[in-house]
Amino acid sequence: MKKLLILMISLFIGLIFAGCAKKVAPKAEPNAPAQKKTITITMIAKSSTNPVFLSARTGAEDKAKELSEKLGIDIRIDWRTPPVEDGQVQAQRIAQAVNEGTDVILLSSSDASKVTGAISDAVDRGVPVFAFDSDAPDSKRFAFYGVDDIETGQMVMKNLAELVNGKASVAIMAGNQNAPNLQKRVQGAKMEAEKYPDIKIIGTFYHAETPQDAAAEVLRVMNAYPEINAFAMIGGWPLFTTTLLTDLDPSKITVVAVDALPAQLAYIEKGIVPILLAQSTYLWGSVSVELIIDKIHLHKEIPVMNKMELVKVTKETLSQWAKQLKDWGFTDVPERYLKE
Amino acid sequence: MTIGKKLQILLGRQQSGLVIVILLLVVILTVLAGSHPDRTTGKTINNFLNFYTLMQTATDASFFAIMAVGATMVIIAGGIDLSVGSIYALCGVLTALMLRHLNIDSPSAVILGIFASVGLGTICGMLNGLMVVGLEVHPFIITLGTMWIFRGVAFVISKAESILVPGSLTAFAKANLGLSPALYPVAMLIMIAVTAAGAFYLAKTVMGRHIYAVGGNPEASKYAGLHVKRITISVFAISGLTAGIAAFLGSAYYGSACCGDATGYELYIIASAVVGGASLSGGRGNAVSATLGAVLIILIRQSIRTLHFDQNYEWIIIGTATIIAVVLDKFNARLTLKRAMN
Numbered sequence: 001m002k003k004l005l006i007l008m009i010s011l012f013i014g015l016i017f018a019g020c021a022k023k024v025a026p027k028a029e030p031n032a033p034a035q036k037k038t039i040t041i042t043m044i045a046k047s048s049t050n051p052v053f054l055s056a057r058t059g060a061e062d063k064a065k066e067l068s069e070k071l072g073i074d075i076r077i078d079w080r081t082p083p084v085e086d087g088q089v090q091a092q093r094i095a096q097a098v099n100e101g102t103d104v105i106l107l108s109s110s111d112a113s114k115v116t117g118a119i120s121d122a123v124d125r126g127v128p129v130f131a132f133d134s135d136a137p138d139s140k141r142f143a144f145y146g147v148d149d150i151e152t153g154q155m156v157m158k159n160l161a162e163l164v165n166g167k168a169s170v171a172i173m174a175g176n177q178n179a180p181n182l183q184k185r186v187q188g189a190k191m192e193a194e195k196y197p198d199i200k201i202i203g204t205f206y207h208a209e210t211p212q213d214a215a216a217e218v219l220r221v222m223n224a225y226p227e228i229n230a231f232a233m234i235g236g237w238p239l240f241t242t243t244l245l246t247d248l249d250p251s252k253i254t255v256v257a258v259d260a261l262p263a264q265l266a267y268i269e270k271g272i273v274p275i276l277l278a279q280s281t282y283l284w285g286s287v288s289v290e291l292i293i294d295k296i297h298l299h300k301e302i303p304v305m306n307k308m309e310l311v312k313v314t315k316e317t318l319s320q321w322a323k324q325l326k327d328w329g330f331t332d333v334p335e336r337y338l339k340e
Numbered sequence: 341m342t343i344g345k346k347l348q349i350l351l352g353r354q355q356s357g358l359v360i361v362i363l364l365l366v367v368i369l370t371v372l373a374g375s376h377p378d379r380t381t382g383k384t385i386n387n388f389l390n391f392y393t394l395m396q397t398a399t400d401a402s403f404f405a406i407m408a409v410g411a412t413m414v415i416i417a418g419g420i421d422l423s424v425g426s427i428y429a430l431c432g433v434l435t436a437l438m439l440r441h442l443n444i445d446s447p448s449a450v451i452l453g454i455f456a457s458v459g460l461g462t463i464c465g466m467l468n469g470l471m472v473v474g475l476e477v478h479p480f481i482i483t484l485g486t487m488w489i490f491r492g493v494a495f496v497i498s499k500a501e502s503i504l505v506p507g508s509l510t511a512f513a514k515a516n517l518g519l520s521p522a523l524y525p526v527a528m529l530i531m532i533a534v535t536a537a538g539a540f541y542l543a544k545t546v547m548g549r550h551i552y553a554v555g556g557n558p559e560a561s562k563y564a565g566l567h568v569k570r571i572t573i574s575v576f577a578i579s580g581l582t583a584g585i586a587a588f589l590g591s592a593y594y595g596s597a598c599c600g601d602a603t604g605y606e607l608y609i610i611a612s613a614v615v616g617g618a619s620l621s622g623g624r625g626n627a628v629s630a631t632l633g634a635v636l637i638i639l640i641r642q643s644i645r646t647l648h649f650d651q652n653y654e655w656i657i658i659g660t661a662t663i664i665a666v667v668l669d670k671f672n673a674r675l676t677l678k679r680a681m682n
Contacts, residue, residue, distance in 0.1 A: 048652070080645060083654060087502075088594055088601065092400050096645055099392040101376025101385065113502045113596035117510060121522050126379040176600075177500030206500065 038074040041292060042097035043106045043285070044090055046134065046179075048081040050209060051240065051261055052281040053108070056132070057081075058329045060106065060285030067293050075293065077285075078102060085176060085209065087111030091118035094129075098122045104292050107141070108133035108284070112180050115139070128296060132288045133279075134181040142295065145288050145306040147279055149181045152258060153188025155310060156232045157199075159275045160256040167198035168230035168254065171221050173214065175235040177206040185234040185258070202228050211240035211263075219247060233257035239264040239273065248272050260313040262325055262332045268318050269337070278311040278321065282328035357672050358616065358632040361665070365639050373646045388646050395523050397642050398635075399593070402531035403586045404605065405634035408612040409538035410465075410582030412630040415613050416542070417575045418555040418622030419472065419479035424583045424609055425602035426490035427464045431457045431587035432597030433494040436503035445506035450592075453509055457588035458581055464490060465580020469573030479576075487606065494599035502598040505591050513592035527589055531631065534585060538627030551575060555622030611658075612637055615665040636665065 043060055045053035057079055064075040080097060082089040087110045094105055095118055105122055107129055109115045119129045119139040131144040160170065172189055175182045186204055193199045202225050207217035214237035222228060229252060236259030238244055248255065250272045257264070260278035267273035287306070294300040313321045322337035366389075373388035387393070407424050414421045435457040439449055464486070471482045514524045542548040553561045554571050562568050591597035616633030618625025640661050644654050 078648075084604070086600075086603070087598075088590065091594055092396070093645070095396045096393070096642065099390060099396055100373075100387040100646065101379075111502050111596070111598060111600075113504055114594045114598075117514070117593075117595045125522055177495075180502075 036072065036074045038076060039104070039293070039297060040076045040078050040102045041104045041106050041289060042078040042080055042093075042102040044093050044097075045081040045108045046090075046110045047085045047209070048079075048083050051263070052236075052259060052279070052284075053081060055261070055281045055328060055330065056108075056284035058285065059282035059287075060289045062329065063286040063289040067289065071293070071297065073297065075289070077289075085110040085179075087114030091115050094118040094122055098125055098127050102127060104296060105129045106285075106288050106292065107131055107136070108146075109136045110134070110176070110179060112136040112138070128292075130288055130292050130295075132284045134179055143291060143302055143304050143306060145284065145291060145308060146181070147308045147310060149184035150188035150191070152277065152310060153185035153190075153234055154192040155188075155277055156185070156234055156256050156258060157189040157192035159277070159312075160230055160232050160254065161192070161196045161199055163254050163256065163274055164199075164230055166196045169200045169202050169225075169227045170230045170232055171202050171225065171228045172204040173218060173221075173231055173233040173235070173238060174204050174206050175209050175214070175237060182234060189232050189234060207237070209235065209237050211237055214238040215241040215243045218244060222247075222253075229253055231255045231257075235259065236261060236264050236276070239267050242266065245270060245272065258310075260311070260321060260325075262322075262330050262334065265318060265322060265334065265337060268313060268315055271315065274314065276313040278313050280308065280311060283308060355626075355629050355632055357668060358629060358636060358665075361668075362632065362636055362639060365636070365643065369639075369643050369646055388642075391520070391523055393642075393646075395525060395528065397638055398528040398531070399524060400642075401631075401635045401638040402527040403590050403602075404608050404612055404638065405531045405631040406534045406582050406586040406589070407579075407605070407609045408616070408630040408634045409534050409627045410579035411609045412613040412616065412618050412625045412627060413538070413542065413551055413575045414479070414579045415610070415618045415620060416555045416622060416625045417551050417572060418558060419572065419575065420483065420610065420620070421465075421468065421576065421579045422480065422483040422606050422610075423464070423468060423487040423490055424579060425605040426487045426494070427461050427580050427583035428587040428590065428602040428605065429597075429599050430464065430490040430494040431460045431584045432591040432601055433498045433503060433599055434460055435588060436505045436591055436597040437497065439506050439509070440503060445508050447508060449506045449508045450512045453505070453592070454585075454588055457591075458584040461580040461582070461584020461587065462577050463580070465577040465583070466573060468580065469576030472576065473569040473572050491599060491603075498597075498599050500599060502596045504596045509588075509592035510595050513589055524593070527593060530585065530589060534582060535627050535631040538582075538630075542626055547571075547574070552623055555624075557623070608637060609634075611662050615662055633665070637662070 045056060060077045064077050068075045080093045090110055091114055097105060105127060116136055116139040119136060119141055122129055123140040129141040131141045133146045135144045172186055174186050190201060193201055205217055205221050207214050218238045236257050239257055240263045245266060255273040256275045257273055258277050260276035264276055268276060291302050291306060295302050319337050322333050326333045326338060369388040370386060373386055375384045375386050378385050411421050411424055435453050438456055439453055468483055468486055472479045513526050515526055516523050517525055550566050550571050553566060554568050558568055612633035613625060613630045615636055616629030640658055644657060
């Protein structure tokens, strides 16, 4: 009876698994004429609950499809991003992917020092690693694609300083304190602020990289420091909510933020955030896959550092940017921006 | 004794249900995982049943399992420890900072690191126990508070920096002990050692039996002359100690420590203990089952990736499997009781 029960419950677990299973591409028939060469790229971003990484995934999958057709090979994207940021889990997933025979790893590290060992192991076992968004510079990764983080921080502060005519009490909203790329952006913002004698940094405020946590932190900071009249947001998280549309008064507060995803566009439209500095997150996936294929399949030389340029989004360029997002596969771009 | 009789005794053990479920899962994974050609030899390798994946699964489970052994003792004694993940982070950060300050990178750094991490973990655990006993507040509340306090201390002292540990620590945790390169059995061996020590302590020592007594009926234990308060403090100290061991191993294996380490792990650890048959009302549970519970949870996580399931279902699957495992265990206990009464 006991063993029967165990068997039944195991079968039940199996059925749950089967119900949740993704449709995997059918395997080639044994008598198929010729099998295409398959390249599996395991993509491990920081968190699967962050929309910027979902657009990176779309970019990677689109480029994989395009190059598969063009080059006559089968490029597959194996998405293994943890649900929440955790460098340790990323390291485990790198090892798992290598054990299961992946060809390349595409990684945005949550904590560079935690994944460096796993990257070394992967490379030693013949699996090259490409970094995007957040680099692991001391590892054996063969190349990196993303913005220059110090320069990004500088651009945020420079644009903010110009909007406030060089005089403001500024709060820097900084996201996850462990992410090396964000630390560099904060560094860049502070370096730039030193050029403006009347720009006073009130503080650097860290928060969980979820929209609700980030928006709540903005409100807490505003209440705690009434003198703040400008925000330098080195990531776009607080603006992924609509809360701040009513809580930020553009006549009193000036905001410049990184990223320009569909959810943030209303802030530009309503003039609450005059400038968004967009990272073309779709290109994280798209360009990275292209560079990987150039290197490992076409055997071309590629630079180690591949810089992504930021795109300045304002009221004037809003419609154009919205159309770009739509073209990249974002389904939540409000129609009203596309008609203009 | 006949083989059939031996098998009957083996299947009658508390862990047999878990072992069967784990073995079934291993079989399912082996059959469905697919294969890939080995990069060096060109031989076909099963995606799950290969030394690298099995060792990796055991390593991933070891950090949870080591902490689950300690946390199980708290649960057997009728308490709960929500602070283990934070103790892990604090021990890792303080040990890494101390070693960086001393600027040593030699075998002595390994010994110093072990003592520092384990010592700090034990102190944190003792603080939990002392507060539970001294303030007479439920362990859930005390450890909920210290969960934030310990992580907060780790955050303040590390300034949110990820602190690298000396290379000698990583060399220790990633020693391949004569196996193929990239096979690191140290974490798994320590998990086995901690589990064996925990099982021996609980089953074969007077102190261990006292923990069951206190968890089963604290009032009766008090009247029987047991030092309930001392036992309560000791189980929290052991829980801290195991968190210290896991923290040392984790930071050494991954090469760094930061204040965000092991965030949310307390729930996986409690789940491991409960899946392993520990009763949250106290008096039941054991170290081997807690380790098997951790292995099962990690195996379920592994299977989601190995079988290329949609990862968005991960939390749903783990949650469902946890409930099923507990229900299975409850049925098992009822059947055993029924059989004993007959």
